[in-house]
Amino acid sequence: MGKYVINGGSRLRGEVNISGAKNSVLPILAATVIGNNTSTIFNIPDLRDVEIMEKILLYIGCRVERTDNIIYVDSTSLDKIDIPEELVREMRSSIILMGAMLSRCGEVNICYPGGCEIGPRPIDLHLKALRQMGAQIEESHGFLLCRSNGLKGCEIQLDYPSVGATENTILAAVTAEGTTVIRNAAREPEIIDLQNYLNKSGAKIFGAGTSVITIEGVKKFQEVKHTVIPDRIVAGTFMTCAAITQGEVIINNVEIEHIQAIMAKLKEAGCLIYSNCTSLKVIGPNKIEPVEMIQTLPYPGFPTDMQAQMMALLSISGGTSIISETVFENRFKHAEELIRMGANIKIIGKVAVVKGVKELTGANVSAKDLRGGASLVLAGLAAKGTTVIDNIFHMERGYENLDEKLRALGADIIKVSS
Incomplete structure (x- = not known):
C-alpha cells in the first residue's frame, strides 16, 4: 500500500x-491465446492490471516477454485451462478469457471476477451469449466450468451494449463454425482496436464501432504486430x-x-x-x-x-x-x-x-x-x-x-x- x-x-x-489504453490492451492480451501463434503488442502501459494479465498468460503456458512498452506473447505452448483464482479476483477484465479460451481449447475453468467495487456488474450477458453459441456452463461455488464440443455461429441480441459481453462474444466467435452476428453491440473504440488486432492475425470481423458486428469463424492464424490505441x-x-x-x-x-x-x-x-x-x-x-x-x-x-x-x-x-x-x-x-x-x-x-x-x-x-x-x-x-x-x-x-x-x-x- x-x-x-x-x-x-x-x-x-x-x-x-x-500511454496505451488499459481497456484495450487487456482484451487484446486475452485474444493472444486464440491463434496458437505469436503476437507483438506495442504501446503497452505499465499498470498493475497488465501485470496480472501477464501472470495469467504465463500460468496457462504461454511464453511472455516484456521490454519497456512492448509485450511479446507466444501462445503455441499453452497447456492449462484453469485460470488462477487469486489473479481473477484482482481484475474484472480477466473474465474475457472465457471467450478466448473456449475459442482456443473448447474448455476453461474460471472463478467470478473481482476488480473495483462500483456496483453490480453481472456477467449474465456473457454467459447467455456463450450458451447461445453452444457452450455448456456449470456454475458452482463461485466458479464457472465452461465446455464446448465446437462453438456454432448464431445471431446474438445483447440486452444491453455491454463492452465485456461484446468482447467475450467476439473472442468466442473468432473460431466458431459459421457466422456470428452481434446486435446491440458496444461501440467503444476499444472494441475496434480488438477487431483490428484479431483481423491482422487472420480473423474475419466486420462492423466494430457500430451496433452490429459480424464474425466469420476461421481456423488458421498468423504472426501479428499491433499498436494499442x-x-x-x-x-x-x-x-x-x-x-x-x-x-x-x-x-x-x-x-x-x-x-x-x-x-x-x-x-x-x-x-x-x-x-x-x-x-x-x-x-x-x-x-x-x-x-x-x-x-x-x-x-x-x-x-x-x-x-x-x-x-x-x-x-x-x-x-x-x-x-x-x-x-x-x-x-x-x-x-x-x-x-x-x-x-x-x-x-x-x-x-x-x-x-x-x-x-x-x-x-x-x-x-x-x-x-x-x-x-x-x-x-x-x-x-x-x-x-x-x-x-x-x-x-x-x-x-x-x-x-x-x-x-x-x-x-x-x-x-x-x-
Missing part, C-alpha cells in the same frame, strides 16, 4: 504523453487536471474523436481546448462554470469512467451541477471523500447534486476505486493545504506513473510507501 501526498495550488503547465480516460483525466488548476497543458498521443464527449463538457465548464490530429491544448478557466447536466452513457456518450473526475472539477464551480450515473449503481463512493475536503455534494439515488464551493481544503482521504481515486488527486491539486490519499493501488491499476507525470507538469505530489 502507498499514499500520495499533494500540496495544492500549483498551476499545471507543460506537455504529457498518453491511446487511453481516452487517461487523456480526459489530464485534461481535467489542467482545468481544475487553471493550467495550460498540451496532451500528446490522443485520438480526438474518442474524447469528443469529454471535450464538450470541459468546454461547458469554461475550458479553452485547441486540437489537431493527435494532440490538444487545454487552458483551464479562471472561474469554473457549472454544467447543467452530465449523464453517463455507453460510448459515444459521456463515459462513466470520467464521472468522478468531473465531480471533483464541478465541486469548485460557480454554481450547481447535476450528474446522473446510468451505467453503474454504486459509483459515487468518492463523493463522501470529496465532502471531507469541503465539497457540497448531495447524492439522491443515481443522481449527484454538486453545489460549487469557493475552495476545497486538504484532508486525509481514501481511494475507494480507480476513477474515484483519480477524482481525489484532482481535488488535492486544487485544494488549499495538504491532501493525503491512501489506497493508491487502485490508481496504479489504470494510471501509468501518475505522480511522475503530474510532477513534470509542476504539481507538488509525492508517492510515499507504507
